[in-house]
Amino acid sequence: MNYQFLRQLLEYAETFERDVPATDEQTVDKFAAWLLNQRKPPAPEPQRAGEAAASDTLISIMVSYLYRYTRLYSKKVIDDSPLTTLDDFTYLIILLKAEHSPTKTELIELNIHEKTTGTEVLRRLLASGLIEQFDDPADRRSKRLKLTDQGRSVMLSLMPRMSQVATLVGGTLTADEKQQLVHLLSKLHQFHNPIFLQERHESLDHLLDHILKK
Structure with missing residues (x-):
């Protein structure tokens, strides 16, 4: 039997009783939490330049992997819908939850897309009748966007399944x-x-x- 360990444990128990004098608070769970706080691990040493660069590279790789997994799982839902890509869904979900009708530029930038890519997504959604555009009352040169009734219906039908995709991505x-x-x-x-x-x-x-x- 490791008596040194037992002596150390008893010393911690005595200190715990002094720190937490209330008898009803002296539980195993409380002691475990208190002990964990006493035995905080030492702060990690600063990363060397090479280690930091390796970490940055891994972050980039893992984030790209996670996006690919998300796209793979989402395709199982989107293939049975009027949508073509995961981008279609992200554009529509923003419109569904938006408090106001964004301009084309606003919606494209919210999706972190270049103008040419975003314009192609919008062209596809407009052609499918899922969104509609209208003149900006404050600037006739600008167009604002909103879901059509069809677009809202499609999104409401997809969201439960896409929620399951999100659960899967969280692993x-x-x-x-x-x-x-x-x-x-x-x-x-x-x-x-x-x-x-x-x-x-x-x-x-x-x-x-x-x-x-x-």
Whole structure:
């Protein structure tokens, strides 16, 4: 029997009783949580330049993999619908949830697309009768978009199945892990979105020099 371990455990138990004098609070669960707090792991050492570069590369690869998995699963739903691609669905879901009718440019930028790609998606959705365009009351040169009744009906029928796709993409991550991943991905989105909106035509050297070094 490891008596050294038992002595150490008893010392922790005595300290726990002093820190938590209320008898009804002295439970195994409370002790475990308290002990975990006492035994915090040491802070990780800063990554060396080579290790950081390897991590950045892996992030890029894994994010691209995750998108491909999502596209694969989504295709099983979209193939039985009037939609053609996952992009069609993301454009329509924004219109479904939007508080106002966005312009073509706004909708394209919300989907992180270049104008030519976004215009092709919109052309397809307009031709299929899932969305309609109308003049912007404040600027007749601009067009705003909204779902048609058909488009809304299609989206409402697809959403339960696409929700199942989202569950599959989340895999076996715990609720806490999913929240952490959402936080990290949101942080990356907040970093990259201003670049996409304002500086995407700049050179890679410019972005590295003037963005990453801020």
